[in-house]
Amino acid sequence: MxxxxxxxxxxxxxxxxxxxxxxxxxxxxxxxxxxxxxxxxxxxxxxxxxxxxxxxxxxxxxxxxxxxxxxxxxxxxxxxxxxxxxxxxxxxxxxxxxxxxxxxxxxxxxxxxxxxxxxxxxxxxxxxxxDDVLGGYMEAKAVLKKMNCQGNVVIIEGPKGGSGEIQRGQGNDKAIAECGPGKIKVLERKTANWSRAEALPLMENWLQKHRGQINGVIAQNDEMALGAIEAIKSANLNVKDFAIAGVDGVSDAIRAVQAGEMVSILQDxxxxxxxxxxxxxxxxxxxxxxxxxxxxxxxxxxxxxxxxxxxxxxxxxxxxxxxxxxxxxxxxx
Missing domain, CATH: 3.40.50.2300 (Response regulator)
Structure with a gap:
């Protein structure tokens, strides 16, 4: 070589x-x-x-x-x-x-x-x-089932302009419409930006503004549902008197499900x-x-x-x- x-x-x-x-x-x-x-x-x-x-x-x-x-x-x-x-x-x-x-x-x-x-x-x-439309539909159906499709709800939305807020909102609206005309009244609808900390004062204000009138809380994620639960407890109200649901399946929400305080739809x-x-x-x-x-x-x-x-x-x-x-x-x- x-x-x-x-x-x-x-x-x-x-x-x-x-x-x-x-x-x-x-x-x-x-x-x-x-x-x-x-x-x-x-x-x-x-x-x-x-x-x-x-x-x-x-x-x-x-x-x-x-x-x-x-x-x-x-x-x-x-x-x-x-x-x-x-x-x-x-x-x-x-x-x-x-x-x-x-x-x-x-x-x-x-x-x-x-x-x-x-x-x-x-x-x-x-x-x-x-499928966020389906997720929003499922959580709203859980709330409305507990309410027997009769009464007043508030909707805590995700960040405006995000697909979660848009599509879960579509699912929420679909479930509400299925109850029939005039059956469900949406008292308030506002974003808390997926945040438990933002949902807490928002729900506190709504509880004061609509004293004794809120039957259900549709929160587009669990963190905001948990903030609403904190507000209800802070007002010395019984959480189990409300129908509450969120989406995600975070750990605190799963524990709240175990306590009978809310429904959560797990997003994997x-x-x-x-x-x-x-x-x-x-x-x-x-x-x-x-x-x-x-x-x-x-x-x-x-x-x-x-x-x-x-x-x-x-x-x-x-x-x-x-x-x-x-x-x-x-x-x-």
């Missing part, structure tokens, strides 16, 4: 080694969360870190706190793109404003998966969400986030990638993997009951 051949072989070996190393490099995924204060979002972050591909080092996550500002999220998408992320997962704050994230990602040829909340576009790679944070990571990895790695999360077996009859290329994945809702509450809490330990 002459000197030139040896050099060629050595160079070839180095290049092969470099290529193998590149293939083994972790996939970089940027996760853009609308804000990190609420337990539900923290459950999503926990699920992301527990994904098998993250735990074994095959995925490198960067989680961004959008601070409840769609413009911040758009800027964070730019940062993620500039730092050569392989995929973006966004839990959007705003149904319209955060379309820019999809536009930016598409321009950079980076797959983007929308999770939890929705965007008013179909140009993303995929979305892994739950674990499935939404782990499903999103699997779909993002399929977009990056191609058809050879097989989903690693157990959520696809859990929901096999309701949500098919479909080769990881479906435009829309719908994670089912679960009503929290006194029968399943302890099991749901145990799963979080």
């Amino acid at each position: 002459n000197k030139i051949t040896k050099i060629a072989l050595l160079t070839s070996g180095l290049l092969l080694g470099s290529s193998a190393f590149a293939q083994d490099a972790p996939v970089k995924i940027a996760v853009l969360m609308y804000g990190m204060k609420a337990e539900f979002v923290q459950l999503m972050e926990k699920a992301a870190k527990e994904h098998p591909e993250v735990k074994n080092g095959n995925v490198q996550l960067t989680v961004y706190d959008g601070r409840y500002d769609p413009m911040v999220q758009n800027n964070q998408a730019e940062t993620a793109i500039q730092t050569k992320t392989d995929a973006i997962i966004i839990n959007p704050m705003d149904y319209e404003a955060n379309i820019d994230v999809v536009t930016l990602a598409n321009k950079a040829k980076i797959p983007v998966v929308v999770t939890n909340a929705r965007l008013n576009t179909d140009l993303m790679t995929s979305e892994v969400v739950s 944070a674990h499935a939404q986030m782990q499903g999103s990571i699997d779909v993002a990895l399929r977009a990056v790695k191609g058809s050879s990638y097989q989903p690693q999360s157990d959520i696809w077996k859990q929901y096999e009859s309701q949500m098919k993997w479909d080769n990881g290329t479906a435009k829309h994945y719908s994670v089912p809702w679960t009503e929290v009951t006194t029968e399943n509450a302890a099991q749901l809490l145990d799963a979080r330990k």
Whole structure:
């Protein structure tokens, strides 16, 4: 073997080694969360870190706190793109404003998966969400059932302009309409921005303004339902005299269900986030990638993997009951 051949072989070996190393490099995924204060979002972050591909080092996550500002999220998408992320997962704050994230990602040829909340576009790679119209319908039906479709309700809404507020509101309205004309009166309807702290004074004011008239509380998430419960207790009223429901299945709400104080419709944070990571990895790695999360077996009859290329994945809702509450809490330990 002459000197030139040896050099060629050595160079070839180095290049092969470099290529193998590149293939083994972790996939970089940027996760853009609308804000990190609420337990539900923290459950999503926990699920992301527990994904098998993250735990074994095959995925490198960067989680961004959008601070409840769609413009911040758009800027964070730019940062993620500039730092050569392989995929973006966004839990959007705003149904319209955060379309820019999809536009930016598409321009950079980076797959983007929308999770939890929705965007008013179909140009993303995929979305892994739950049907918020159905969730809003289910929670309102629970309230109205306890009221026998007769009386007065207040509706505590999510942040204005977000898909959760828009679509859960549609579900709320559908359930109310089914009671029939004049059966249910909506006394108040206002946002508390998914916040327990904001819902508390809002409900306090409504209890004073409509003394003895409020029969039901439809809160578009559990945190706001829990704020309403605090206000009712602070007014020395009996919580069980009210029909109250929320959405998400956060831990305090599950405990409130156990106490007979409210109904909660569980939104599966674990499935939404782990499903999103699997779909993002399929977009990056191609058809050879097989989903690693157990959520696809859990929901096999309701949500098919479909080769990881479906435009829309719908994670089912679960009503929290006194029968399943302890099991749901145990799963979080």
